[in-house]
Amino acid sequence: MNFYSFGRWISRVSQHPVTSSFRRTMATAGEGSASDSTGKLNRLASEKSPYLLQHASNPVDWYPWSEEAFNVAKRENKLIFLSVGYSTCHWCHVMERESFENPDIAKIMNANFINVKVDREERPDVDKVYMTFVTASSGRGGWPMSVFLTPDLVPVAGGTYFPPEDRFGRSGFGTVLKSLSQKWKEDEGKFKESGKKIMEVLDRTSRLSLSAQSDLPGEEAIARCYAQLSRSYEPQYGGFGESPKFPQPANFNFLFTYYALNPDQDDAKKSLEMALFTLKKMDQGGIHDHVAQGFARYSTDERWHVPHFEKMLYDQAQLTCSYLDAYVITGQSRFAEVVKDILTYVTRDLSHPCGGFYSAEDADSLPTHDAKEKREGAFCVWTYEEINQLLAVPVKEGHDSTLANVFCHHFSVAEGGNVNPYQDPHDELKNQNVLIEHSSIEETGEEFGLTEEECKVALTKCCQILYDIRQKRPKPHLDDKMLTSWNGMMLGAMARAGVILGENSYIERAIQAADFVKTYLFKDGLLLRSAYSMEDGQVSIGSSLEGFVDDYAWMIRGFLNLYEATLDTSWLELAEELQDKENELFWDTQEAGYFMTKAGDSSILLRIKEDQDGAEPSANSVSVGNLLRLSPLLDRADYREKAEAIFQLFAERLNKIPIALPEMTTALLIHKKHPVQIILAGKKGTDATQKMLQAVHGHLIPSRVILLADENHESLLYNRHSSLRHYHPKKPDETVAHVCQNFRCSLPVSNPEQLEETLNNPCFVVE
Template sequence: MFCGILQAARTFRVYPAASIFIKGGSSYHNLPSCRHNLQLPAAHLKCFKIELRPMATSTKSTNRLAKEKSPYLLQHAHNPVDWYPWGEEAFEEARKQDKLIFLSVGYSTCHWCHVMEHESFENEEIAKIMNENFINIKVDREERPDVDKVYMTFVQASSGRGGWPMSVFLTPDLVPVAGGTYFPPKNTFGRPGFDTVLTSISNQWKENKQKFFDSGSKILEILERTSKLELNDGQSQISSESWKKCLQQLSKAFEHQYGGFSKAPKFPQPSNFNFLFQVYARNPESVEGKSALSMCVHTLKMMAKGGIHDHISQGFARYSTDEKWHVPHFEKMLYDQGQLLVSFSQAYVATKDEFFREIILDIITYVNRDLSHATGGFFSAEDADSLPGFDSPKKKEGAFCVWTNEEVDSLLGSKSVKEGSSVTLSDLACHHFDIQPDGNVNPYQDPHDELKNQNVLIVNGSEEETSEKFGLTLAETKAALKQIQSILHEARQNRPRPHLDDKMVAAWNGLMLSGLSKAYEAICDETVLDRAIRAADFLKEHMYNETTGTLLRCCYQDEKGNISQINEPISGFADDYAFVIRGLIDLYEASGQSRWLTWANDLQEKQDKLFWDNENAGYFSTAQNSHILLRLKDGQDGAEPTCNSVSAANLMRLSGMLERDELEEKAIKLLSAFKERLEKIPVALPEMSASLFLLQDSPTQVVVTGDPKSEGAQNLLAEIRSRLIPGRVLGFADGDEDGILYQRNATIKKMKVSKDGSASAYVCRNHTCSLPVTKPEQLRGLLDERLSSK
């Protein structure tokens, strides 16, 4: 028996050779193969017993991936496939043995990656074919987006579709010759089985290698041609009306009943919100402004009420499989939480609706509890799949999150919503969250019958309607719903947790840094700002090489929960720089601490040196690398915005703050390089379209003098932060003559801090600044005047 074991359990690492269960009372609690903060009901924290339960994989051999740190690669460390990580050892072996390379790319929370692993990579017969005929390489797409991007471009061009797992066959010189995504293990429904594909390609290679080399040369030529994105020369002017086309295209795609910009499946697409909130901020009273705000508010509310939002344990899932935002793909990604935090913060600032404030706190609660390392960094994701029970042989999608009617009734049916009432918490929960006796999941959204008789909680009505139905006050309903959430959340902790991908990615930490900074500005909660500063400190300490001035792509936990790196750390990519720079600028505007602006400026200079295309403008996604066939530029904002979209705004903001005209010129070249896309299909680049406003409208620069923490400064900042200001650039003239603003910005140097330290504010546009004002109402007039002039 062990007492006080909880702290040790938090940092204990378990490899797939065994499962560890902690027993408390009559319940078992699994410590999954990748570490996770252990959360147990208080009643079970008195004393624990540790049991080791061997798993089927314990007798299997270990391959090279066991030496890696990526959770995804470690998941495959006990496959019978002789996997190599991406690197020279594998390439040299392919050349030496004269074999094709089979490249498999995925990520640790990918449902279909798990399926293909179970069906094919754990299959001894298929593994034998792979080992005898190919050099097999596993890549974590989140760790190596450069590899993923090149070969996904090939797969999409050759097959018309993409996705993960991605399966590609390469010559020993890394040229792709065939590929696809998921393959079933055997021929089925007219689709070739993986064993058939392997055998066929292997035979063709042995019979006619020249055919592969010829084909590969043609494919590479096509990829090189298409990778240029048909960009312009970086000099042409973009129409000032191009943003209207983006608005028209989004309006046409908008789904009015449930919100969003597609039918099914539905993705959050935060880049769309960023653009639409900018349209609203430019002219809130215009038809375009009102329409843009309406699309944002409706979609965000429907998402928050839908099943894509975890009503019990907070946070948002990756996407919904249906048009109602009801049945999600249950994985939760850090990059979604960070971007949606910005979107809900903008919605709260625009509407002052407390509903949005609650969702801001909801996302922060989830990330702080389930995706945070103790020293400040953020983990990548939680899996969609988990075991339905500790003795279950197979994981199911959503098992951790869904509920049967019987479960809910047993947990809540004996508890009344208030003293003397015959209405139980179960009655209230079943009505409010649409919990049905036979489950509420449409069978068409459950092709594998994994959600049969299960309920995904969704709010079809409102708290007001629920109050009216049960004769309760709104306060009583809110209190009852809070009690329901607490009871169900505690019950959920008795279930096997989904796998946690505890890899920490610089780009995604940057997105979360922006989210926290914008959330602080929206709700003025100092604990949120403190959390953002801890996150930035973590990035500086663990994901930045001060000697070279470069970012690292990832860092990891070791067996003791300490931060570690692989032997040859992966250098940061362009999106790591772009997203971290934006996060640092946002943190500077939230905190007033110039050190973050200084670091952002340093990183921008390094990004320009490593990734800028001196010939055609814009940023390559990768730096020069002998193992990467093509240097590509992303031309579409997707689940994450492109580095070029974010960088365009970063350049304009830094230019305005630091009076660096060369950065504005670079932004103009970047945007002009994408001129054709921005004018023809701007809906593919909504984030970049939003960046256009900074160029075409000229930023609204607001400078606050004096101590940013003083009461006077805080009153002025509250006025600034009370509205969305298009192209806002916020600076602090705090009297620190060693600060970067005083060194770089001659205008700010002239903005004297008063002798008594009292705060004042200037509003500047088109290189012309107002006289200083000291009262919020005076500042309000200046800001309203500037807004109405756009």
């Protein structure tokens, strides 16, 4: 077969269903794979990444992404096999167990290829280049990503998961390895020529150009984003699309912002309904861990019932903000409870003693301590018999029902399990129950003759008993890598939660995380990518890999949120410093927009600009929002100009498929409104100022700018806003608020109730 036919073939055989319909059990490969027959460790043993360390005892002669590997490939004239994944990736574990721990397959790999292993979270630049190739050549991507490169790092074939052996008409990994190796030996020139053409195509198709005719996107893009989300909305259970269902917090951000800026419009009201209903269904579903808190990565079914049990830090951070927005708009206490639930999980299970936040918890774990194979969800699920044994006590004195009766009714626990076999084709969840609420606490209480409060107390007691039991089970692998971008995301969410809910402990935790970043991840004016937890509780920064654009974008947003929660301008100064550094390192001076990487790394063949808001919003989307917030705060017109240049660069996509960029469309919404300037004249940190600040945060005003006039004329804000000198409190212990928009100001108010009334006046919150 010719090379192009081979490329199409390898794309087909590498694909696998990533939904629950193709789940497989996996062996104990997660935390440190089975070693080869000699017990020898490979080069990955000296790395810091938890994912690379998982593969350190494979019989494969792995290299990390390094000049050493590239030089060996050139010297020996061998293809490079690049394997990219992350430590809590279920299918990465499967391919490791089936292929990378297989001595026969490892022998083929070692004899014919230079094998390179990459943690996609540690090196998103490498991942992005080759995922662009895989998705362009096959129409889909995923992890593990398996790509074959020439010694010059040009991709020539690739896919995702490969089964170890030929089956069901699909070629196995061993067959693919032998075929590619033979073809390289027979005609490497054809590979190189094809690779050259591939790179030309990828360079052309991945490049965004700023057309002279590109107008700033307007109402059409915003209306289309709403229309596209509305069409994809699934009204029975909420969410966007059928199964599998992902949280997609960027969609909530757009919907809430659209409502907040247009509260009287019918489509804006529909936006609010879609967001609130989806968040309620997610809260009730199995994607929400009702026993140990936090949210799983996604649901494999349309009802949010059976999750992929992996928990990611970035989901916890973004969903914290989504539920905060829901609480601010509705005042419903349940949304605040969900926020506290998420933050309980993060502070307890994803926190380093020094203040950083860990990355993730795995979906897979051993069902018992003496088990040989891990199962997805084993840590989280329950049999009917277990529940009835553990909760076999009266719900209260003199009551006929047990805690088990109430719990099973409320969380849909069934004899024989409550998981649809279609969601569990390999019997990992057979006879097991994934907790899901189908009735309210009030309704459950009525069923058993309990008041709502009595029922809530009973269910809380049940969950605590089950939590204590779960802590005795084998725990899933914890990825204790601490990424700068995700830490910025989480500390920003913590800061918002603290000021909105009046919980100072959250603000203190956010400050602790920010200090962690300053101590370990901020060096010589540059951000680093990641830090790593050591066995003694200390922190290592590993190879001191420099940060990427998303590290800057999310840390800037985190510092901005921390400033708005504390009015401490030192965080605002840091945000400006990082924004200027981001502009210096990543801004495209010819076409506008931010590259993912800075220039100068010859191993990265393409400098790509992310153009889609996925599980995490793209750095360009986050950055344009940051620029629009910083511009009026710091009186930086150049920031606003950069934001408008980004909108123009992405104009075609925003006008045609804004659903691909909901976070950027949210920023476009804000850009079209005049900022609402809220000036608090008083002393930072006083009770009066904090109450006024909490009143401000009790309203969703997307275009607001909060300024403190504390009579410190040397401060950053007084430096940029000479008008602040005109604002003074009438009394030493008083804080006076002024609300202004489009050159109109309200009368000054001196208590939170008056400020609430002013902010409720649409004259000052919309144009």
